Amino acid sequence: MRAKSQWLLAQLCATFLLLGGYLDASAQDEQALAYYRQAKINWRQAEGQSLTIGLNKHPFTESLLPLIPEFRRLTGINVEYLILPENEYFTKLVADLSQQRGEFSVIMTGPMRNWQYVPPDWIIPLDDFLNNPKLTDRDWFKLEDFYPALIAANRWNGKTGGGVGEGPLYSIPVLEESYILAYRKDIFEQYNIKVPATIEEMAEAARLVKKNAGIAGIVARGTPTIGTVATGFISGLKGYTDGKWSELDDKLAANLHDARSVKYTEAWVGMVRESGPPNWANMQWYDAMEAFTAGQGGMIADADFFAANYEDPKKSKVAGKVGYALIPAGPDGSPHSGLWTWALGISKATKNKEAAWLFVQWATAQPTLLNATIGYRNYNPSRASISSDPRVHEVMAAWGGGSYLKTVAKNLETARVAWVPQPERTRLGDIWARALHEVYFQRMPAADALKKASGEVDKVLKEAGIK
Amino acid sequence: MTSTRRRRGRRDRYLPYLLLAPALILLAGMLYPFGLGLYYSFTSYWLQYPNRFRFVWFDNYIDLLGEPLFLRALEFTLGFTLLAVLLQVGLGLAVALFLHARIPGRSAIRALMLMPLMIPPVITALMWKIMMASTNAGILNHLFSFVGVDPINWFGSTQGAIVSVLIIDTWGNLPFVALILLGGLQAIPTEPYEAARVDGAGPIAMLRYVTLPLLSPFIVLAVTFRAMDSLRIFDVIYATTAGGPNDATTNLQIMAYQYSFQWYQMGKGMAQAVVLLLLVVMVSYLLMRLWNRASESTQ
Amino acid sequence: MTSAAKSYQRLVRQVAIALASIALLLWTVFPFLWILLTSLKSPADIISVPPSFVFTPTLDNYSALVVGEQRGQYSSTRPDFPRFFMNSLIVSLGAVALSVAAGIPAACALARFSFPGKNALAFVLLSFRFVPFIAFVIPLYILYQRLGLYNTHAGLILAYQLITLPFTVWMLRSFFMEIPLEIQEAAKIDGCSWLGVLGRVILPLSAPGISVTVILGFMFCWNAFNYPLMLAGRQTFPVTVGAIQFISYEQVLWGQMAAATIVAAVPQLLLSLMVQQYIVRGLTMGAVK
Numbered sequence A: 001m002r003a004k005s006q007w008l009l010a011q012l013c014a015t016f017l018l019l020g021g022y023l024d025a026s027a028q029d030e031q032a033l034a035y036y037r038q039a040k041i042n043w044r045q046a047e048g049q050s051l052t053i054g055l056n057k058h059p060f061t062e063s064l065l066p067l068i069p070e071f072r073r074l075t076g077i078n079v080e081y082l083i084l085p086e087n088e089y090f091t092k093l094v095a096d097l098s099q100q101r102g103e104f105s106v107i108m109t110g111p112m113r114n115w116q117y118v119p120p121d122w123i124i125p126l127d128d129f130l131n132n133p134k135l136t137d138r139d140w141f142k143l144e145d146f147y148p149a150l151i152a153a154n155r156w157n158g159k160t161g162g163g164v165g166e167g168p169l170y171s172i173p174v175l176e177e178s179y180i181l182a183y184r185k186d187i188f189e190q191y192n193i194k195v196p197a198t199i200e201e202m203a204e205a206a207r208l209v210k211k212n213a214g215i216a217g218i219v220a221r222g223t224p225t226i227g228t229v230a231t232g233f234i235s236g237l238k239g240y241t242d243g244k245w246s247e248l249d250d251k252l253a254a255n256l257h258d259a260r261s262v263k264y265t266e267a268w269v270g271m272v273r274e275s276g277p278p279n280w281a282n283m284q285w286y287d288a289m290e291a292f293t294a295g296q297g298g299m300i301a302d303a304d305f306f307a308a309n310y311e312d313p314k315k316s317k318v319a320g321k322v323g324y325a326l327i328p329a330g331p332d333g334s335p336h337s338g339l340w341t342w343a344l345g346i347s348k349a350t351k352n353k354e355a356a357w358l359f360v361q362w363a364t365a366q367p368t369l370l371n372a373t374i375g376y377r378n379y380n381p382s383r384a385s386i387s388s389d390p391r392v393h394e395v396m397a398a399w400g401g402g403s404y405l406k407t408v409a410k411n412l413e414t415a416r417v418a419w420v421p422q423p424e425r426t427r428l429g430d431i432w433a434r435a436l437h438e439v440y441f442q443r444m445p446a447a448d449a450l451k452k453a454s455g456e457v458d459k460v461l462k463e464a465g466i467k
Numbered sequence B: 001m002t003s004t005r006r007r008r009g010r011r012d013r014y015l016p017y018l019l020l021a022p023a024l025i026l027l028a029g030m031l032y033p034f035g036l037g038l039y040y041s042f043t044s045y046w047l048q049y050p051n052r053f054r055f056v057w058f059d060n061y062i063d064l065l066g067e068p069l070f071l072r073a074l075e076f077t078l079g080f081t082l083l084a085v086l087l088q089v090g091l092g093l094a095v096a097l098f099l100h101a102r103i104p105g106r107s108a109i110r111a112l113m114l115m116p117l118m119i120p121p122v123i124t125a126l127m128w129k130i131m132m133a134s135t136n137a138g139i140l141n142h143l144f145s146f147v148g149v150d151p152i153n154w155f156g157s158t159q160g161a162i163v164s165v166l167i168i169d170t171w172g173n174l175p176f177v178a179l180i181l182l183g184g185l186q187a188i189p190t191e192p193y194e195a196a197r198v199d200g201a202g203p204i205a206m207l208r209y210v211t212l213p214l215l216s217p218f219i220v221l222a223v224t225f226r227a228m229d230s231l232r233i234f235d236v237i238y239a240t241t242a243g244g245p246n247d248a249t250t251n252l253q254i255m256a257y258q259y260s261f262q263w264y265q266m267g268k269g270m271a272q273a274v275v276l277l278l279l280v281v282m283v284s285y286l287l288m289r290l291w292n293r294a295s296e297s298t299q
Numbered sequence C: 001m002t003s004a005a006k007s008y009q010r011l012v013r014q015v016a017i018a019l020a021s022i023a024l025l026l027w028t029v030f031p032f033l034w035i036l037l038t039s040l041k042s043p044a045d046i047i048s049v050p051p052s053f054v055f056t057p058t059l060d061n062y063s064a065l066v067v068g069e070q071r072g073q074y075s076s077t078r079p080d081f082p083r084f085f086m087n088s089l090i091v092s093l094g095a096v097a098l099s100v101a102a103g104i105p106a107a108c109a110l111a112r113f114s115f116p117g118k119n120a121l122a123f124v125l126l127s128f129r130f131v132p133f134i135a136f137v138i139p140l141y142i143l144y145q146r147l148g149l150y151n152t153h154a155g156l157i158l159a160y161q162l163i164t165l166p167f168t169v170w171m172l173r174s175f176f177m178e179i180p181l182e183i184q185e186a187a188k189i190d191g192c193s194w195l196g197v198l199g200r201v202i203l204p205l206s207a208p209g210i211s212v213t214v215i216l217g218f219m220f221c222w223n224a225f226n227y228p229l230m231l232a233g234r235q236t237f238p239v240t241v242g243a244i245q246f247i248s249y250e251q252v253l254w255g256q257m258a259a260a261t262i263v264a265a266v267p268q269l270l271l272s273l274m275v276q277q278y279i280v281r282g283l284t285m286g287a288v289k
Helices: A002-037 A059-075 A086-099 A111-117 A127-131 A148-153 A185-190 A199-213 A226-230 A232-240 A259-275 A285-293 A304-310 A353-363 A366-376 A390-414 A425-440 A446-463 B002-028 B031-041 B059-065 B068-100 B106-113 B121-132 B139-146 B158-187 B191-198 B203-231 B235-240 B252-262 B266-298 C003-039 C060-066 C081-112 C118-129 C133-147 C153-178 C181-189 C194-205 C207-222 C226-231 C239-246 C254-274 C276-281
Strands: A050-056 A078-084 A106-109 A164-169 A177-184 A299-303 A322-325 A343-346
Touching: A002 A059, A002 A366, A050 A059, A050 A086, A050 A353, A059 A078, A059 A353, A059 A366, A078 A086, A078 C239, A086 A106, A086 A111, A086 C133, A086 C226, A106 A111, A106 A353, A111 A343, A111 A425, A127 A164, A127 A353, A148 A164, A177 A185, A177 A199, A177 A232, A177 A304, A177 A390, A185 A199, A185 A322, A199 A232, A199 A259, A199 A299, A226 A232, A226 A425, A232 A259, A232 A299, A259 A425, A259 A446, A285 A299, A285 A304, A299 A304, A304 A322, A304 A390, A322 A390, A343 A353, A366 A390, A425 A446, A425 B252, B002 C081, B002 C118, B002 C153, B031 B266, B031 C133, B059 B266, B068 B106, B068 B158, B068 B203, B068 B252, B068 B266, B068 C003, B106 B158, B106 C003, B121 B139, B121 B158, B121 B235, B121 C003, B121 C239, B121 C254, B158 B203, B158 B235, B158 C003, B158 C207, B191 B203, B203 B266, B203 C153, B235 B252, B252 B266, B252 C133, B266 C118, B266 C133, C003 C254, C060 C081, C060 C254, C081 C118, C081 C153, C081 C194, C081 C207, C081 C239, C081 C254, C118 C153, C133 C153, C133 C226, C153 C207, C153 C226, C181 C194, C194 C207, C207 C254, C226 C239, C239 C254
Parallel strands: A050 A078, A050 A106
Antiparallel strands: A106 A343, A177 A299, A177 A322
């Protein structure tokens, strides 16, 4: 008899504990969803629909994945996803978009990618969703919280050759990437090297680092693809020409062989050949970044948020020894860094457009992005409120003894998308990078290599029917 | 009696085709996508300009001839294949002969020999890249420095890149060649060797007059497979040099990939793939004739 | 020759053999060892210069594959890896099984019979293996989407036939041709139909050859990358595509990529160990003769 009542008691306790646990868990869930429920929209209006998201392997996407069950609880929408590294991701994405079968509903894209997707009508503008009070609570979503330059970068009126910043908004930015110079403060101080303000000074600084410290004076991307020219190289060139030069002139003729571009290229390639690592021609972005992080480079002019790696004491040999500065411009130039944002867009072929928009709204809402930055190192934040959040600010303010935040803030004053809008930008960049290889391996002088590249670009644009 | 024999005769005539049927049917389904790819090669088909799709006859192919990169890629494709096959079959033969002999620990070595095959070429390439990578951080150069060898610029120089790709490819595929040749060696009966020994032949003569001729079908088989794969090598190059530096390691498959998957110019990309296919078909046809002759001579 | 000189000669020979063995082993195994070491290193050790042989090992990379938690400051993978592993197993085994099922009759036909068009058919079969994947992949992708084969195991198994079937047919053909005609004639005289000959004589005698073909075919399938990249989605990605997911946008998780490689190599290792006896005994008909 006593055994039986003991057993009953145990069962009751277990039940209460379970219930309590369940309630506690769902209370936690409710807490997590509380902010979202404040939005004055019906999150469940697309209940029961399914979405597939195509994502690039990235801290932001990493941060989303554990939250997807939360999204399902909030909206009742089933989410499937696919993640691949950047190159493979774009291959698969374009294959799908071109067939318009709607395999991917929400995609990760960005300003320059949109130039490829908008002309054939593969993605849809988001303004209608934003302006629809049934789908978006604008007061809650706070579009104005995003840095204006980033929102502008994702707008395009569809005209080849211009129009960035006007027209429909095609994607919502989830991070900001601009290009700055990171240098070894300790080495520069030890050998009295001046922080360069021009490309010539940069070459000199690289030379001095190599001579005195025995490591590569500068590390940079070098593969024969657009990545090599798209970050530090083009930012420096834009600064060198005071923002007045573009790779295509207003008649859309290739202008890579402009005299100023030639001079800059000679200086830059000369610097890399003289003071850069011997395997420059094969360095991917991670090779350059890891070389600097391992203490094997004196300078690197590349993405600002790489600083998160430089300053990570768990794997960086140079944490705390890095200084940050603007990429050297020209004699009378001011910095004109390039800009990139990863952003979420919606494919035209998707059957569940409202569901897709609900996802985008949720994924780019303040708490989601905040979590991405704090928990998963999604830098640099695209929302101003996140940058000023004390937890984020504290981390970023420590980088470079404060020089990081200062440099990035100044950089963003003039940072713009560095390319002329046209669908063949990637091809142009690849051709350009291969011209750099011709110069690096001294197969032809810079003037000839760039002229040849311009000719190739003209040919491609003509074949593509853009000119 | 005669009717059953006649019936069996007719059945035997169709039997081989029946036996081949499942295999052929399985592969026949692939003819449609290939046909589509072939069709695209005669069009101007840019993935992102679908409304500019039009038939252009042989324009893509003619343009190829005028494309300097194409000729370099062709040269590299053929040259690399020649080098790779010579190296891999040559070394493979040496290894097979070595493992065929009664040396201690050969079963262990044979077991370990399979290991490179177990790693996907993409990963092999990435791991070798780490080992070779930066001239200072790469483990290989680090080890070489202990024996006084200067750091080698594995991927940053044009010659270095070609050699590196060759090494990685050989590492991954040597076991395959060695296995095939080892199998062939063990299939050779002992009588010819006895006869040669009676005739007073030394080891080198035996190799030349007994082993190699009897091994020839397997050698040709190994050469065929390696040649076919070397002509189309992709994963290793893509993961390490991406065709560079300065287009030094760009072969036709890499070029076709660039045109199709990076620049979305499907028409041209398919034309390049078809040219590569023609090349492969020609070489394999020649090699197959060789195999027929070799296997007939050993029967 | 004096016995001293002879034993000196033997010593030299033994040393040479030992050196050659070591060289061969080193060449084969060293990269594998390096991957293993990398999989046990923390991120700092991986990119350290000069590269380190001495370090504190960690199992974090392996646990990240299965558990997928975030450890410390660097983001880790999600636990999709077990699923990728299963996909690789299913698709590779399925493809090889299908290839063998279709390949044995085909190889039999090519090895034993002579009929018009034999060489042409053999060549056509072989040529499927050698089509550059570029020519195929996008049209195949389009076709698969329309047929609903995209992102299915069956679709991948069918596509993999391009990789394994021609190879299987040609390898088996070579081994079948090794079997002496006399034995087959003997079986036929005993009253076996061709099917009996196949089952009682050819298959058992070429079992080692079949094993080798199966292993190699399995390995080719396991290592395929470009087809599954385009034809599979997250649910059906094999480990090859899964392994490159360690290339993120702001760092590369080499340690976890190495760990994934090691884990992915295990089935192949097991398979080859199981069939090791056949390889060691020899892919041979020499014993029969």
